[in-house]
Structure formats: structure tokens, C-alpha cells
Amino acid sequence: MKKIKASDYQADAACKLAGLETYEDFGLSDKKLEKRLLKVRRELGDFQDKMYAHGKYAVLVCLQGMDTAGKDSLIREVFKDFNARGVVVHSFKVPTELERKHDHLWRHYIALPSRGKFGVFNRTHYENVLVTRVHPEYILGEFLPDVNKVEDVDDAFWDQRFRQINDFERNLAENGTLIYKFFLHISKEEQRQRLLRRLRLQRKNWKFSPDDLDEREYWDQYKRYYEDAIQRTSKEHAPWFVIPSDSKEGARLIVASILLELLEQYDDIREPELDPEIKAHIEQYRNELRKEG
Structure with a gap:
């Protein structure tokens, strides 16, 4: 099996989805892919423990994809070995009445992970330039001052919204949030098969x-x-990765491997040093506990 490298899946401003595969053939059975994932996700769990103790970074994992792309099961399998206190998952549905009374990024701001934790967005702030772009009439429900009819949702509107998203992510990155965005790339035929299975x-x-x-x-x-x-939002501080996802097992392994590779580059993330006074008396504490036995 070839080595999974983040650079092989990272997208840039020239990304063309039509030229990217939706299936990665690792030459392994699903069981063997699951076994490899087990090792990687344990290492990710260990890293999260260290990051939690370090307490200076947060990690935001953004998952997007067409319906049936496998977001829910990927979250379940990739983060299974995390301490429950270290990861928070948010699944964003149709905005509520309260959420529509705020700007389109508000509900994402308040769901961000705190330092030391992973946050996983199952569907993300990108719904605001995807679903609403396919159905621009939805924008009218946001009650924006300068949008009174669908015709007002023009190219300038989308340019502004993309600028706001890029500013949002840049601000997060500059304040210690590591951002990794994954598009689960499936074929239309694979979606058809998954809908039939449902x-x-x-x-x-x-x-x-x-x-x-x-x-x-x-x-x-x-x-x-x-x-x-x-193309517009894959940046060095907030990269997009296009993940071939016709195989759910393959997609999970790729996402987990990319996260582990990129996070391990942060060699400043380590457990804090023990207080010198406590460290000097470790043997004494051990002896006290042994005597109890």
C-alpha cells in the first residue's frame, strides 16, 4: 500500500473536481483498511491528550460533501479513540429562527473549539456559499438590509461572502486554531447506490x-x-483536501492519516513540565502509595 501523504490530496486555486478520482484503490480489503485506521486513530487520540495538556492550540476539522458522502460514519470511526472531553462535534442543519437573527457566521463562532480541544463541523460555514448558492431564495430568509429580492443575490454578494469566510478563518488561525477542511468526493453513481441502500x-x-x-x-x-x-478558500492556514470517498473505509483512513501527519509537525505541542517541587518528591509520593498497599 502506498504511503498516504497530505500533499497528494491538498487542493489549490486551480482545483478541478472533474479531474480528481472518487475512489482510491489501496489494494487492501476493507478489513485491512480498518486495521490500519485503528493504529492511526490511536495515535491521534494520544496526540489529542497531549494537546489538551498543552492547552495553546485548538483544532477545527471541517467536513463537507454531497448527501451520503459518509460524514457521520467518518466522524464516528476517526475520532473513536479520543477522550470524550477532548472533541466536540457540531452538525449544522437548517438555521433556526434565532440563528437567522444573527449574521451567517454567528452560529459557527459560538460552536468553535476551545484551546486544547478538537471541534468537528459536520457540514460547516460553507453551507452559506453552497446550498444558498444553489437556492439563492434562501438568502431572503436572512433578512439582510440590502437583499430584498433574489436578483440582489448577485456576484458581488458572493464575493463579499467569500471574503467574510476567508477573514473568519484567518482570524481563527492567527489566534491558535489549526484548520483542516475535507471535501468527501463521491460519484453520482455511488450516491445512487447509497440512497438505494437506505x-x-x-x-x-x-x-x-x-x-x-x-x-x-x-x-x-x-x-x-x-x-x-x-478554489477561493484553500489557504496555507486553512487548506482544503479533496478525499476520494466512494470507499468509506479508504476515506476514513486518508482523513485520519492527513490529520496525524500535519499535527505531528507542531513539535511545540508537548505535555507541560511537572512543577519542580513535585518532581523532586516523586519517589516520596510513590513510597506513600506503596505503603497503602
Whole structure:
């Protein structure tokens, strides 16, 4: 199996999704991929413990993808070995009435991870330039001062929104949040098969909505707007990675491996030194505990 390198998946301003594979053939069975993931996620869990003790960085993991791309199961499998206190997952749905009374980034600001913790956004602030771009009429529900009709949601509006997102991420990065953004790239045929599985398996029926079929009609538009968003916002301090995701097991291993590779580059993240006074008496404390036994 080839070595997974972050640079092989990192996107830039010239990213073209049509030229990128949706399936990565590692030449391994799903079971062997899961076994490799087990090792990587344990190392990630150990790193998180160290980062929690260090307390100077936060990590924000952003997951985007078409419906059925595998975001939920990826979160479950990649972060399974984390201490529960060290990771917080937020799944962003349709904005609530309260959220619509604030700017489009407000609900994301208040969900950000504190220093020492991982935050995982399942769908992210990019919904504000994806779903709303496919359905610009949704913007009218934000009650913005200069938007009174769909025609007001023009190119200048999207330019402004992308600038706001880039400013948001730059501010986070400058204040100690490490940002990693992943687009789970699946084929339209793979989505069709996964939707059929939801209908075939009774225990999966609850996941299906007729809206899923309606949104498939906009597949090409979504892909075009995903591509534009990635091109405009993949920065050194907040990179995008395009993950071939027709294989869920492969996608999980790739995401976990990229996170571990990039986080281990921060060699300043280490456990704090023990207080000298305590360190000088460690043997005494050991003896006291041994005597109790």
C-alpha cells in the first residue's frame, strides 16, 4: 500500500473536481483498511491528550460533501479513540429562527473549539456559499438590509461572502486554531447506490428523504459551487483536501492519516513540565502509595 501523504490530496486555486478520482484503490480489503485506521486513530487520540495538556492550540476539522458522502460514519470511526472531553462535534442543519437573527457566521463562532480541544463541523460555514448558492431564495430568509429580492443575490454578494469566510478563518488561525477542511468526493453513481441502500435496509430507512432525490437534480451545480468554494478558500492556514470517498473505509483512513501527519509537525505541542517541587518528591509520593498497599 502506498504511503498516504497530505500533499497528494491538498487542493489549490486551480482545483478541478472533474479531474480528481472518487475512489482510491489501496489494494487492501476493507478489513485491512480498518486495521490500519485503528493504529492511526490511536495515535491521534494520544496526540489529542497531549494537546489538551498543552492547552495553546485548538483544532477545527471541517467536513463537507454531497448527501451520503459518509460524514457521520467518518466522524464516528476517526475520532473513536479520543477522550470524550477532548472533541466536540457540531452538525449544522437548517438555521433556526434565532440563528437567522444573527449574521451567517454567528452560529459557527459560538460552536468553535476551545484551546486544547478538537471541534468537528459536520457540514460547516460553507453551507452559506453552497446550498444558498444553489437556492439563492434562501438568502431572503436572512433578512439582510440590502437583499430584498433574489436578483440582489448577485456576484458581488458572493464575493463579499467569500471574503467574510476567508477573514473568519484567518482570524481563527492567527489566534491558535489549526484548520483542516475535507471535501468527501463521491460519484453520482455511488450516491445512487447509497440512497438505494437506505431504502433497502429497514434500519436505514429513517435516513432517507424525498428531498435527497430532488437535490440530485442539482448535482452539477453543487459540484461547480464546491469547486469554486475550494478554489477561493484553500489557504496555507486553512487548506482544503479533496478525499476520494466512494470507499468509506479508504476515506476514513486518508482523513485520519492527513490529520496525524500535519499535527505531528507542531513539535511545540508537548505535555507541560511537572512543577519542580513535585518532581523532586516523586519517589516520596510513590513510597506513600506503596505503603497503602
